[in-house]
Amino acid sequence: MPEKILFIGLDAADKDLLLDWAKVGLLPTFQSLLQKGAFGITKDPPGINGCHWPTFFSGVSPAKHGRYWAQQIQPGSYDIKSFDFQWQPFWNVLTQAGRQVVLIDAPEAPLAEELNGVQIVEKPYSRSFETYPQSLAADIKTQLGENPIGSLRSCGRSLVDIQNFRQNLLNSIEKRTETIAHFLNQGEWDLFLTAFRESHWVGHQCWHLHDPNHPEHDPEIVSSLGNPLKDIYIAIDAALGKILQQVGPDTTVLIFASTGIGPNYTGVHILDQILLRLENPGKAMPETVNQKLNFLKQFKFLRELKKQILKPLGSAESKRKKAASSMANRKCFQVPSSEGFGGIRVNLVGREPEGKIQPGQEYKSFCEALSKDLKELVNLDTGEPLIKNIFQSTEVYHGENPMGVPDILVEWNRNAPISSVHSPKIGKLDKVYWDSRTGDHKPGGLFLVLGPQVKPMQLEQVASIIDLAPTIASLLEVSLPQSDGQEMAIPIAV
Numbered sequence: 384m385p386e387k388i389l390f391i392g393l394d395a396a397d398k399d400l401l402l403d404w405a406k407v408g409l410l411p412t413f414q415s416l417l418q419k420g421a422f423g424i425t426k427d428p429p430g431i432n433g434c435h436w437p438t439f440f441s442g443v444s445p446a447k448h449g450r451y452w453a454q455q456i457q458p459g460s461y462d463i464k465s466f467d468f469q470w471q472p473f474w475n476v477l478t479q480a481g482r483q484v485v486l487i488d489a490p491e492a493p494l495a496e497e498l499n500g501v502q503i504v505e506k507p508y509s510r511s512f513e514t515y516p517q518s519l520a521a522d523i524k525t526q527l528g529e530n531p532i533g534s535l536r537s538c539g540r541s542l543v544d545i546q547n548f549r550q551n552l553l554n555s556i557e558k559r560t561e562t563i564a565h566f567l568n569q570g571e572w573d574l575f576l577t578a579f580r581e582s583h584w585v586g587h588q589c590w591h592l593h594d595p596n597h598p599e600h601d602p603e604i605v606s607s608l609g610n611p612l613k614d615i616y617i618a619i620d621a622a623l624g625k626i627l628q629q630v631g632p633d634t635t636v637l638i639f640a641s642t643g644i645g646p647n648y649t650g651v652h653i654l655d656q657i658l659l660r661l662e663n664p665g666k667a668m669p670e671t672v673n674q675k676l677n678f679l680k681q682f683k684f685l686r687e688l689k690k691q692i693l694k695p696l697g698s699a700e701s702k703r704k705k706a707a708s709s710m711a712n713r714k715c716f717q718v719p720s721s722e723g724f725g726g727i728r729v730n731l732v733g734r735e736p737e738g739k740i741q742p743g744q745e746y747k748s749f750c751e752a753l754s755k756d757l758k759e760l761v762n763l764d765t766g767e768p769l770i771k772n773i774f775q776s777t778e779v780y781h782g783e784n785p786m787g788v789p790d791i792l793v794e795w796n797r798n799a800p801i802s803s804v805h806s807p808k809i810g811k812l813d814k815v816y817w818d819s820r821t822g823d824h825k826p827g828g829l830f831l832v833l834g835p836q837v838k839p840m841q842l843e844q845v846a847s848i849i850d851l852a853p854t855i856a857s858l859l860e861v862s863l864p865q866s867d868g869q870e871m872a873i874p875i876a877v
């Protein structure tokens with residue numbers, strides 16, 4: 384008899400914070416789950432931090448599904464566009480196998496065209512939602528209101544901004560819990576899959592209030608408001624407790640904290656200039672408008688002004704053309720990526736329209752030499768290496784669709800902000816990073832399984848996030864032959 388499965392994602396809830404705060408009693412539900420369930424650490428695909436949920440719900444490697452970030456280079460061109468994710472979620476296979484599925488805000492998942500069950504999908508930034516079947520939306524609005532799952536991604540930095548953001552997140556958690564309870568109680572499901580997204584949103588916006596070492600830590604806000612990150616984790620923990628009271632003992636519960644959170648220190652803003660200097664050693668680089676305005680960084684209130692100053696400088700189309708012609712003339716260039724990892728694309732003959740590096744030995748030697756040069760870079764503020772790890776995608780990804788993935792992925796050393804870098808080859812380069820998000824993702828997550836037969840223990844083996852889909856499907860007696868993952872060994876009590 385297939386099991387009933389309740390899967391709850393704790394979106395970007397940091398595993399170390401969860402474990403620490405559970406240990407000291409701040410998260411009593413999580414603390415008891417750690418004692419009653421089997422739990423372990425998860426690892427992400429190497430060098431990539433922009434496709435957790437798509438990798439989870441497709442159950443395949445980025446080498447196969449092709450996404451490493453939301454914006455990617457279009458194969459055969461220098462154009463950067465939103466990535467069109469084509470791989471089907473694993474619940475489509477469950478549907479075909481006759482399993483009933485309820486999906487309440489599965490992060491980043493598309494709205495199903497056909498589903499043996501129901502789905503609510505967030506419309507990002509709109510505080511609105513869509514449903515499968517479409518007719519469900521009207522019922523939800525009547526019974527649960529206009530905003531059953533929330534969407535609160537950003538906020539300002541003033542006390543009032545943070546105060547409102549925190550309160551809205553707490554309201555969102557309450558509403559989401561009510562929505563989850565509403566569908567749980569209907570009982571018509573084999574897999575119930577949902578997630579708390581508030582942990583993700585607070586991590587990006589309020590990390591600096593949690594971290595006293597962050598340059599934008601604001602003791603005044605902390606003294607009057609406390610630590611919003613902690614408050615949101617505590618509220619999610621309480622919500623988790625309420626939800627779990629409503630599931631029967633025959634249900635297997637899986638909890639997945641998808642990825643970590645830490646300070647948003649990055650070198651993505653300086654990487655392309657590093658590459659330009661490496662390609663043109665000794666040549667003076669003209670200072671960009673952006674660099675000229677760097678001094679504004681010290682004045683917080685001028686940040687918005689800088690954005691306004693830069694906005695009118697050329698249309699999106701003229702910027703795109705300029706960027707493409709600059710890429711075409713180079714041996715390699717930066718491509719968009721998450722803040723945690725920088726992406727470098729080699730201008731390869733036969734792949735790029737105006738390639739400069741020949742495939743084979745020249746490509747190999749170029750990547751080796753570039754990696755060596757990158758390893759020599761230091762963060763001048765700390766004296767530490769600028770880059771923690773370098774991944775060559777041909778070595779770590781051998782998929783069917785490696786075309787859009789950068790050739791080289793660099794993992795920044797995120798111990799300190801990056802605003803001044805140096806190497807013997809490029810000399811000194813200064814550029815501060817501007818972003819409204821003070822927190823960003825760090826690799827590694829946590830999963831926990833709780834069920835009638837699960838033996839409580841900490842698992843030593845680190846599982847890949849690709850393994851979750853085949854594991855869930857297998858518990859429902861369905862196989863996922865297309866998946867690159869392996870079914871996790873869940874310890875059974877005898």
Ligand SMILES: [Zn+2]
Pocket residue numbers: 395583587824
């Ligand atoms: Zn994020």
